Amino acid sequence: MKLYFAPETCSFSPHIVLHELGLPFDLVKVNNQTKQTSDGKDFLTINPKGYVAALQLANGEVLTEGVAILQYLADLKPEAGLAPINGSWERVRLQEMLNFITSEIHAGLSPLFNAEIPEEVKLLFKTKLNKRFDQIENTLQRRDYLLGDAFTVADAYLFTVLQWTRFFAIDLNGWPAIAAYLERIRLRPSVQAALQREAAFH
Structure with a gap:
């Protein structure tokens, strides 16, 4: 490959x-x-x-x-074990999480790279992202990874896109469970x- x-x-x-x-x-x-x-x-x-x-x-x-x-x-x-078996309910939950990451986090951060977008518009994106981070924080307060106790492909994806926050002065330390999660994955x-x-x- x-x-x-x-x-x-x-x-x-x-x-x-x-x-x-x-x-x-x-x-x-x-x-x-x-x-x-x-x-x-x-x-x-x-x-x-x-x-x-x-x-x-x-x-x-x-x-x-x-x-x-x-x-x-x-x-x-x-x-x-990086993804539940196809056809299982757990696999549907993985797909749900992957779609959430791609449509809400990935797509929410991407416009911030565009220098032509006015700052006040970028602020709207950041405000919406903060709400999404709150949802992820709530999940990670209850478990080590997005789907439970084990690392999956969803964690690889979320880790990757959350790395971009450092380019936009978004301090993830405001979400302690997310900050700890990112450090845990970084050490893998x-x-x-x-x-x-x-x-x-x-």
């Missing part, structure tokens, strides 16, 4: 999961401005949507969209391995 990534993007979550699963893969960096890859290709020929993550399989198929990639990877090695060997492997491209 080949994972196409760009630094500080949502592609970090499947990168974490690949290390969690111990699966072999090649890592290819994408320049988000030029759309050129570190192995000399035009990324748009790999993913015409133009954004990471993209996972190229051994058979040449390319899978895009983070929540699809995360579940696909988890199902390659179900014994690792898979996260450290992914950070080191991406840093090798700088």
Whole structure:
């Protein structure tokens, strides 16, 4: 498999999961401005949507969209427990959480990167995000991870997008359970391995 990534993007979550699963893969960096890859290709020929993550399989198929990639990877090695079994009620809960992260947290933070959006509009986004953080805080006050006592692909995704808050002066220490959760995940060997492997491209 080949994972196409760009630094500080949502592609970090499947990168974490690949290390969690111990699966072999090649890592290819994408320049988000030029759309050129570190192995000399035009990324748009790999993913015409133009954004990471993209996972190229051994058979040449390319899978895009983070929540699809995360579940696909988890199902390659179900014994690792990174996603409940397909068809189970717990799997539906995972999908519910992944959709919440993508539509409320990921999509809520993304506009803050746009320099053309006025500050007063960004403040509206931040106010809505604060309410979503309150919901996550309430969940993490009751359990160590989003779905219970075990780390899942949802945690890899939430950890990844919450890293962006530091770019926008959002202090997550105001949500102590979230702050402790992020530190717990940061120390996982898979996260450290992914950070080191991406840093090798700088």
